[in-house]
Amino acid sequence: MKILLARLALLALVLAAWELMPRHEIVNPLLLPPLSDVLAMLGELLQRPQVHLAIGVTAAEVAVAFLIAVPLGAALGVLIAENEYLGEVFKPVLFYVFSIPKSIFLPMFILVFGITFAQKVAYAAFTTTFVVMLSASAAVESVKQDYLLVARSYGATRMQILLRVYVPSMMPLLLEALRISMIFNFTAVMIAEMYASRAGIGHLIAGWGENFQMRQLFAGIIVLATVAILFNETVRYFEARCSTWRT
């Protein structure tokens, strides 16, 4: 309870500082407009059809990239974890590629796909697949051999071992993987939109930034932050529910 109060106090302090410091010109209001101005602009922006369209485009890019990357990454991750030969061959390469900042490949995606919806999706899915793959293979390897032995000794079929042992055993790590890969996925879509695009929230934010429209810029940041935090916390809620069986 005390912790909660302290957290709320911290939030209130930050918001108050955001409001008061630009108002009294302790910080330059041209760079950081007061919170109330930003919120007023946010209300106004959310009325504009142009903004609705941008949110729709970004949401579609994020969703499609995620729907491609998660099953693909999970399948590849399970494959390299389960197949010893493939694991030995591919894992070092994957770790090397994983360490490279993916944004340096962005020009390649533009050359191949043009500045399009497909380019954003392909780039984000490419980035996210690596995260999902490595997390999924770690999740498979986290399953204790004893759990499998117990199931086998009681005559479990392969399907029963998969559904009744692997899946619940991996669940905490899988949820974590889902959460972290969404952070990467969202970031990738934003980078792609801000780098070169004709639509999407990232496109608008980049434009506002270039034109020194700080109230619009911060309003855009609030929208994105809210969406990202909501997704993250939803998954974290389920994660906490199965935290006691983490090994």
Place this chain on the structure above:
Amino acid sequence: MQHVAHLDETAIEVANLSHIYAGAQGTVPALEEISMRVGSGRFTVIVGPSGCGKTSLLMMLAGLRAQSQGTILCHGRPISDPDPKRVGVIFQEASLYPWLSALDNIEFPLSLRGARERETRQQRRARAEAMLRLVGLEGFGERFPYELSGGMKQRVSIARGLVQDPPVLLMDEPFAALDEQTRMTMGHELLRIWSTMLKTVVFITHSLTEAVYLADEVLVMSARPGRIIDRIAVNLPRPRTYEMMATDVFGQLRDRIWQQIRKTP
């Protein structure tokens, strides 16, 4: 209740069993010419130095691992795959599933068969609950493994091994992870359960005291390649009591096992 062993019936018969591992530096003989016979309802304990292949042998008896040579018969029929109706296995770490409650863990083996056999959910539940009572954990069924002590977890694990009522129970150092006091209590509890259920038990341990206290017969294995180098009948009366540990007979049996084990390099 006095336990009566049916010495005339053979529960497990192992003949000329050998096993060779294919390792990175060529082949390693792990088990050599193991032959043993375990009478139905008998409590047999296997002791031996670390790495002598005790656990491998037990995994083969359970049908979880294949031997290179030799045969294993369980109640007259060969064992090649896990057969939960004939053999229940209890592992070193209790190996309970952390996402299931104590009762659901006990019911797990039944739920695997559930689809194939006509037993209602209520009947399975009732059986699991009976096992929970047998191991003295009534009222703890809804607890999850992380809410149970080491001894309680191992009780759940024993209940899970018994729930399908297999005639043979294989136990791989089940109490090794417990502290000494809990270990003594669990040994005593195991004998109580065993005496009410007339199971054939093959039990692996590192503890010589535990071996003599529990066993009808102790098999001593040598270091790798594992062979059976001595068979020691323990003719202490049942039910066993803690006081017996202080007797000369107990001490002599313990000493004989120790002399056999220390001979091996």
